[in-house]
Amino acid sequence: MNKKIINVAIVGVTGYGGLELLRLLYNHPAVHVVSIHNTSDNTEDISTSYPHLKFMYKIKPTPLDPVHIMQSTDLVFFATSSGVSKDLVQPFIAANFPVIDLSGDFRLTADDYQTWYKKTPAAQYLLDQANYSLADFYQNDSHYIANPGCYATATLLALAPLAQQQLLDQDNIIIDAKSGLSGAGKAQNLSSHFINVNENFSMYKPNQHQHIPEITQQLKKWQATIQHIQFTTSLLPINRGIFVSAYVKLNKQVSADTLQEIFEDTYKNKPFVRVMPKEQLPDIKQVVGTNFADIGLTYNPNTKYLTIVSVIDNMVKGAAGQAIQNMNHLFNLDETTGLQLIAQYA
């Protein structure tokens, strides 16, 4: 597709993903946000609850009307919680209308979804339409894009260069992933209470995070021997950012220099993945607010483990930014359009 101005609708506008789409699309030169929708019947002006949006958008949320959306826009973003889009997306898919879904509803097979999300999966004919699209390796032009999860994005970008070269020892892929609290959304519960997060660090859902099957499914496409990853997630006392520490063994001997080259080659034409100089590791701060994934390596000859560090902003590269990058691909725009952002250093 190629269109001068892309008119879009956003469903799920008061969650963190929706708010981030509003923030980023505001400065996208080729996008016009035509309508915004909640899954509740809340039509209150969003600046009432979110005063940071005062003066920015003139539109109020309206009830979700697929026919009207398809008449008035070119694309709909779903930024809803898991279990929502699978029930709402049908009319759009039936009409082959472009959808980018930030939720997990269309990332997995029906079986895996059932197992990991403990919910009824979407209908199979809908799942068949969806394409899981890690935007930096975009290669389809499906109208229904399942946007990857935040942890999955950071992990897959860390492992892609090795998996694509069939280099991973499939028995020793250990991922220790950490995320800031925005990854958990706006739910008010014990684990989002300030007192329980601040000056604390905790591991949650060890071996049970729903991004695990999303990661192994994609890894398998690159390196068929991979069945399982050792994957834990922990909560950082910060607002934003994912830090993935991957510890992997290789299935054959490769020098540290060659490993560095493999990473640099894989990402040399990918504007949003920055490979750090040899032996230098990225930190979270350098990507917060941006669509970058920054990656660094260091090899330990004693243990034969390669340490890969990958950092992203979970709300941008791990959600709304990647969704916009996928949209840019879908509409044949330069993939960086509207996403050329520099982190706030201080």
Place this chain on the structure above:
Amino acid sequence: MNKKIINVAIVGVTGYGGLELLRLLYNHPAVHVVSIHNTSDNTEDISTSYPHLKFMYKIKPTPLDPVHIMQSTDLVFFATSSGVSKDLVQPFIAANFPVIDLSGDFRLTADDYQTWYKKTPAAQYLLDQANYSLADFYQNDSHYIANPGCYATATLLALAPLAQQQLLDQDNIIIDAKSGLSGAGKAQNLSSHFINVNENFSMYKPNQHQHIPEITQQLKKWQATIQHIQFTTSLLPINRGIFVSAYVKLNKQVSADTLQEIFEDTYKNKPFVRVMPKEQLPDIKQVVGTNFADIGLTYNPNTKYLTIVSVIDNMVKGAAGQAIQNMNHLFNLDETTGLQLIAQYA
């Protein structure tokens, strides 16, 4: 001035103010950053020390050469520490070349500078060229703009509507101002050590902050009776943001509704100052990363004190953003150009 593309140079590029100019100007549609300069002879690529800038700017710092800057650019920003620009700016002023100075060197009279900064002031003929320009009340076209300080900006915008109407009781203007740590710059000392800031709150320089004379000087221009303000500054354990709590009495009786109207009227055509609905107060988060100053009021009939809360991002509205806003004025651009930013909510 009116020019399609404004070529600029930045002096002092590795301080927080300079880094923020680089961040914001990157997306300014009418600006091209032609050269960057340090006050030291460090010409190392900035992405070496600041990896968040990797891939963003192709230029390296070069030694400061005023003649070359004036030949190749239209404007120079000084984002240097206090005491630096007063010695470096002379050739630009002599040539009537546009300068926007983010430091405090040209904000005060020579006497006040000496008293509050404890340094030798700039030469008087240079001071005579400088114009202190609170960008939301921009009204000059001087080529030498002294950009206001961060605390001064937040405080003046809180008091302007009343001072301009001659309504302040000059004996009872109490400002309790708080700032995140970026306001203190990148100096490594006891008071910037993480352990001393995190989980802490401290007052510093009570009655001694160098922004005090800058505030009273401007207030006097609006309401001649004002001589002194009670002004203290405290350090918040956050990266960015200023929160000013102003407690003022009025010199005549004015209803709470009228006060609200006075604020709304003062700022009704100022796109960067958002007056909150009656009895609603802004918080820091709603302006971080943006050029907004958000203001709210609440009146206490028992004590006759009006509480005014004003919040800004000290690095944007309180430094680089306001400097760009002043630049937009100077070059006859819409003042919001390149500054239409939404805060990261989550």
Place this chain on the structure above:
Amino acid sequence: MNKKIINVAIVGVTGYGGLELLRLLYNHPAVHVVSIHNTSDNTEDISTSYPHLKFMYKIKPTPLDPVHIMQSTDLVFFATSSGVSKDLVQPFIAANFPVIDLSGDFRLTADDYQTWYKKTPAAQYLLDQANYSLADFYQNDSHYIANPGCYATATLLALAPLAQQQLLDQDNIIIDAKSGLSGAGKAQNLSSHFINVNENFSMYKPNQHQHIPEITQQLKKWQATIQHIQFTTSLLPINRGIFVSAYVKLNKQVSADTLQEIFEDTYKNKPFVRVMPKEQLPDIKQVVGTNFADIGLTYNPNTKYLTIVSVIDNMVKGAAGQAIQNMNHLFNLDETTGLQLIAQYA
């Protein structure tokens, strides 16, 4: 009273105040915690929800049985939310059994309680038994102690030296008070969500905080002319600590040296109030985890305002620690018993 071991019961053991009593009493050499009680019928071992207590207390919560408590203990602490103890305390008061109440239920007159807490007050004959006891000025031996609020404690200790000397200008008492989040308790709501607190600062309940009447009521006892204070409260992005910035004018001229002396004299025999050296202001970190209130002053001859800074740990001096200090008084122990704590500096 004087007893070798004081047996105590605690009601409301899973709120922050109750947890802090458990923490502090664990090392009190003269106290034995005999029983703990919830206001719900939750009798689960507290270490299930609060693993930090594992191995510490062998007792489980039991249903509240006043007769049994009075038979088996010497004192009951109520660490319940406002509106609870007023209904539960009756049997204890009727029996003249010692009660220390950390809630606000017995601090105010019936009218003030109704006005500020918007709840039905306790019965008048119960209110008549209660004594508001700022522990550092303990002077009663009532069996029913209303323990002061956290903001009230920090504010009253800041103002006591001047009010007791009738020195405050009653028209200009401005208190800008800030607290860490534990002051708001464990309720899970928008304002306790990590994302809304971290990297933020906000003012709440301006002129409406329920500690206001508690402060004015006590100030009036010291200086009868005082009717109102200008009082606002803000939320700091930290777990613990209150920082009170008080700006006051005096009703006659007093030198800065004399003011310092007045403070030092007032507190010279008070082991928990530390007056800082002249012109030095305390920060929150120096008192967190302790029962100290640290106070510093600085006078501004231009504005005639005296700035007083007072810091406490809201959970210790502002709640459980002060309650224990009151208990020590009631049982004729040295008031510092069990409370000789040093802040964690790093």
Place this chain on the structure above:
Amino acid sequence: MNKKIINVAIVGVTGYGGLELLRLLYNHPAVHVVSIHNTSDNTEDISTSYPHLKFMYKIKPTPLDPVHIMQSTDLVFFATSSGVSKDLVQPFIAANFPVIDLSGDFRLTADDYQTWYKKTPAAQYLLDQANYSLADFYQNDSHYIANPGCYATATLLALAPLAQQQLLDQDNIIIDAKSGLSGAGKAQNLSSHFINVNENFSMYKPNQHQHIPEITQQLKKWQATIQHIQFTTSLLPINRGIFVSAYVKLNKQVSADTLQEIFEDTYKNKPFVRVMPKEQLPDIKQVVGTNFADIGLTYNPNTKYLTIVSVIDNMVKGAAGQAIQNMNHLFNLDETTGLQLIAQYA
């Protein structure tokens, strides 16, 4: 040794370790701090720089005089930076006077010290006197105790049950360790600047941390086959606390239930190591301020990796608390004396 009151001296009193000894020993019922010493000639009252200590200690730092210390005390703590005690400790060792050294100077062989600390090691005859003493497995009565490092303590307690049973697969011991900033001490540098730590997370010294040889050396004593561990350290944006995520394979098949039992058995008589219920993992908050190490496990049958989480307070269990625990052993006190502390929950 058995003595009613233990008189102690502390060398290095203004570093974080020394300050923490002062904090904890203040409430130790059997210890009297007789003298405190700096390695500089600073004899200023410590409350001048550390106001949290005001009123607590009457003593001022005095120049280090080994003869006088040995005459007036029973034990000396060295809480100095690495490279200091090795040069100062000689007279004490020569006299067989009890020393507990919190630094790394006597933990390693001369060769390892040279390799990992890049400094000249202590003389061999001094090293021969020192005993590395993980306090929960205390088993010597040497007068010269090398107190373990913070990361080493958390890691060794996580691995001890398996290593002691010869169960670790020596090729796959992966430790992802994170620490709060106090672990880095009070040095003022880029990596301790608030802006670089807050809202950030970074890995440092991967495969190069000086606690690595300390860990492998001790593991080898338990399980001789262990040569190397994969060990990285990261910086948490908090003041205190270490969180160790250990991922290990076993060299034979053991059920998850048996693994849990092995941990519970190992620690059943160790009052400071709390094994969490099955499948429950500890967080940092539950041990901050205490001498506890809390440990939890979860086994992944797909990957054959066991995840072990171990948390400690780096300043207490990882430094001053463990030193006191070692002192309690040395003087035949109950090992919990003075260390029965509950974490501040809120």
